[in-house]
Amino acid sequence: MKILVCISHVPDTTSKINFTEGDTKFDTNGVQFVINPNDEFGLTRAMWFKEKQSASVDVVNVGGAETEPTLRKALAIGADKAIRVNAEATDGFFVAKQLAAVVKDGGYDLVIAGRESIDYNGGMVPGMVAELTGANFVNTCIGLEVDGTSATAVREIDGGKETSNTSLPLVIAGQKGLVEESDLRIPNMRGIMMARKKPLTVIDAVDAAKETTAVKFEKPAPKGAVKLVDADNIDELINLLHNEAKVI
Amino acid sequence: MSVLVYTESEQGKLKKAAFEVASYAKEVANQLGTTVTAVTINANDTSELGTYGVDKVLNVSNDKLNNFNAKAYAATLHQAAEKEGAKVVIVSSSADSKSVAPILAVNLDAGYASNVVAAPSNTSPFTVKRTAFTNKAFSMTEINSDVKIVGVSNNAFGLVENAGDAAAEAFAPNLDDSLFGVKVDTVDKVTGKVTIADADIVVSAGRGLKGPENWGMVEELASVLGAATACSKPVSDLGWRPHGEHVGQTGKPVASNLYIAIGISGAIQHLAGINASKVKVVINTDPEAPFFKAADYGVVGDAFEVVPTLIEKLKEFKANNA
Ligand SMILES: Cc1cc2nc3c(=O)[nH]c(=O)nc-3n(C[C@H](O)[C@H](O)[C@H](O)COP(=O)(O)OP(=O)(O)OC[C@H]3O[C@@H](n4cnc5c(N)ncnc54)[C@H](O)[C@@H]3O)c2cc1C
Numbered sequence: 397m398k399i400l401v402c403i404s405h406v407p408d409t410t411s412k413i414n415f416t417e418g419d420t421k422f423d424t425n426g427v428q429f430v431i432n433p434n435d436e437f438g439l440t441r442a443m444w445f446k447e448k449q450s451a452s453v454d455v456v457n458v459g460g461a462e463t464e465p466t467l468r469k470a471l472a473i474g475a476d477k478a479i480r481v482n483a484e485a486t487d488g489f490f491v492a493k494q495l496a497a498v499v500k501d502g503g504y505d506l507v508i509a510g511r512e513s514i515d516y517n518g519g520m521v522p523g524m525v526a527e528l529t530g531a532n533f534v535n536t537c538i539g540l541e542v543d544g545t546s547a548t549a550v551r552e553i554d555g556g557k558e559t560s561n562t563s564l565p566l567v568i569a570g571q572k573g574l575v576e577e578s579d580l581r582i583p584n585m586r587g588i589m590m591a592r593k594k595p596l597t598v599i600d601a602v603d604a605a606k607e608t609t610a611v612k613f614e615k616p617a618p619k620g621a622v623k624l625v626d627a628d629n630i631d632e633l634i635n636l637l638h639n640e641a642k643v644i
Numbered sequence: 645m646s647v648l649v650y651t652e653s654e655q656g657k658l659k660k661a662a663f664e665v666a667s668y669a670k671e672v673a674n675q676l677g678t679t680v681t682a683v684t685i686n687a688n689d690t691s692e693l694g695t696y697g698v699d700k701v702l703n704v705s706n707d708k709l710n711n712f713n714a715k716a717y718a719a720t721l722h723q724a725a726e727k728e729g730a731k732v733v734i735v736s737s738s739a740d741s742k743s744v745a746p747i748l749a750v751n752l753d754a755g756y757a758s759n760v761v762a763a764p765s766n767t768s769p770f771t772v773k774r775t776a777f778t779n780k781a782f783s784m785t786e787i788n789s790d791v792k793i794v795g796v797s798n799n800a801f802g803l804v805e806n807a808g809d810a811a812a813e814a815f816a817p818n819l820d821d822s823l824f825g826v827k828v829d830t831v832d833k834v835t836g837k838v839t840i841a842d843a844d845i846v847v848s849a850g851r852g853l854k855g856p857e858n859w860g861m862v863e864e865l866a867s868v869l870g871a872a873t874a875c876s877k878p879v880s881d882l883g884w885r886p887h888g889e890h891v892g893q894t895g896k897p898v899a900s901n902l903y904i905a906i907g908i909s910g911a912i913q914h915l916a917g918i919n920a921s922k923v924k925v926v927i928n929t930d931p932e933a934p935f936f937k938a939a940d941y942g943v944v945g946d947a948f949e950v951v952p953t954l955i956e957k958l959k960e961f962k963a964n965n966a
């Protein structure tokens with residue numbers, strides 16, 4: 397089985413979010429970038445397929461040279477090979493078209509992406525890749541087993557989960573649950589050394605239109621101070637929620 | 645030319661989110677000077693859609709669609725959009741709509757903006773406000789393609805009545821077997837419980853509750869309020885609560901009217917995921933807990949005393965206001 401794990405390169409969850417150039421660009425100053433958490437779950441599941449079912453695992457990112465340390469980290473965790481499509485990732489559809497070209501070119505059976513990137517939160521790339529490549533698709537995936545070309549996938553739905561039978565080629569959008577938090581791996585020294593020697597191929601983008609443009613960013617309005625209610629005066633809390641906030 | 649809206653149902657009954665996206669579609673249609681056509685799949689009574697501005701309903705009734713199927717649902721909407729000549733398609737932020745929209749975007753060669761929180765600020769270029777960086781910011785996004793898909797965040801636009809009558813019409817999409825490459829085997833769903841996605845009120849608890857055995861009062865508070873229950877990440881990592889309840893940046897997003905956080909410190913990753921909620925209440929023993937900076941109302945106190953009192957007082961309040 398040939399697996400491709402899509403990796404988006406995102407600000408660490410603790411990052412302060414600021415913008416520059418008249419609020420048109422994300423300010424990367426002082427920001428630490430990481431493998432998108434949803435992709436980390438997917439990569440970990442891919443490692444399981446590699447170890448238990450002899451799958452090959454490649455990772456891919458659509459981005460500039462600055463994303464290479466993130467791809468190297470994925471190699472250090474255990475991926476075999478990395479591909480970077482050299483283009484700025486500003487539109488989900490554009491990114492999906494790049495990834496679809498990589499999938500077709502590499503003949504991948506299973507594409508593991510994440511539910512959403514925690515930066516732009518598009519939640520669209522995996523479904524688009526599936527449709528562009530004619531693969532089956534399972535979103536918000538919290539369980540995946542593959543047996544030959546058959547697969548069983550669990551999708552998180554509102555208020556529960558749904559188990560489906562499907563087949564390769566398949567694209568899933570993973571999230572926590574696909575593996576447990578405790579299964580996540582931190583690259584060790586040996587992995588880091590080996591990653592330096594693994595291939596990281598840079599390819600040119602295919603022609604594709606950008607269907608959306610983020611023209612300006614805004615930060616939420618600053619919050620007013622909290623109204624404290626005495627623990628002995630819960631009636632007051634109910635009164636505020638009913639008469640002031642009007643939520644009960 | 646009309647605006648197409650996918651109005652979801654659950655076991656034949658239209659969901660509340662369906663009326664919200666219908667309200668949104670009506671606003672877009674007003675801006676564009678056109679009408680609203682809704683699509684329903686195996687819904688029983690769709691007359692109420694008229695109340696929220698829908699002019700015409702395409703009712704799809706097909707046993708093959710009893711279970712959700714992303715490609716078949718997308719094909720249905722694709723064919724409806726072509727039939728109506730729709731240039732704008734509106735969907736919700738439910739798990740199902742979020743699975744369908746990217747496929748539909750490819751089918752229609754349409755740009756898709758998800759998590760949209762307000763009506764378009766402009767229709768040419770078509771510009772919407774969406775959340776980004778997990779609620780730490782908003783992005784004004786232009787959709788440049790000819791056909792556009794807008795995914796509306798839950799509870800962001802609200803329900804707007806535009807009383808009218810929706811003319812119902814049967815619609816039979818052509819569904820090729822090749823669409824059904826994913827076959828649902830089992831659906832495991834808690835019935836009779838409000839889901840986080842649909843809830844007006846969410847009651848959430850964290851590690852401050854010490855152990856899973858103490859969740860009875862959280863469940864009870866939720867039940868008194870008709871709320872969904874949720875939890876912080878460590879609580880689900882520890883197995884105290886199911887993963888489906890984990891909210892935050894790496895869990896489910898919450899955009900309820902009221903979010904009550906009990907024994908949750910308010911870490912940045914937690915707040916990012918719940919910040920879209922309109923009113924936030926925190927109950928925590930530590931007045932320095934960061935959640936107090938993010939909340940509207942706070943009680944510094946022990947959850948094991950405050951929550952039972954709150955339940956009791958709310959029961960009285962509900963009885964008096966019934
Ligand atoms: C990559 C990454 C992603 C993450 N994503 C998420 C996410 O999506 N969601 C999420 O929630 N977290 C997330 N986290 C974890 C986050 O950083 C915090 O660790 C977590 O939110 C803390 O959970 P908590 O508030 O329940 O526990 P704690 O931080 O341990 O807080 C417990 C609180 O309970 C209070 N308390 C104790 N006893 C009582 C009592 N008797 N009555 C009332 N209050 C009491 C304490 O004062 C304290 O404030 C993420 C972390 C990382 C690194």
Ligand SMILES: Nc1ncnc2c1ncn2[C@@H]1O[C@H](COP(=O)(O)O)[C@@H](O)[C@H]1O
Nearest residue numbers: 402458485509510512513518519520521
């Ligand atoms: N620039 C990118 N390069 C590689 N994979 C990406 C990129 N952007 C998004 N993805 C994948 O698509 C998933 C969903 O991203 P998004 O649709 O942007 O929210 C991510 O979790 C990744 O797996």
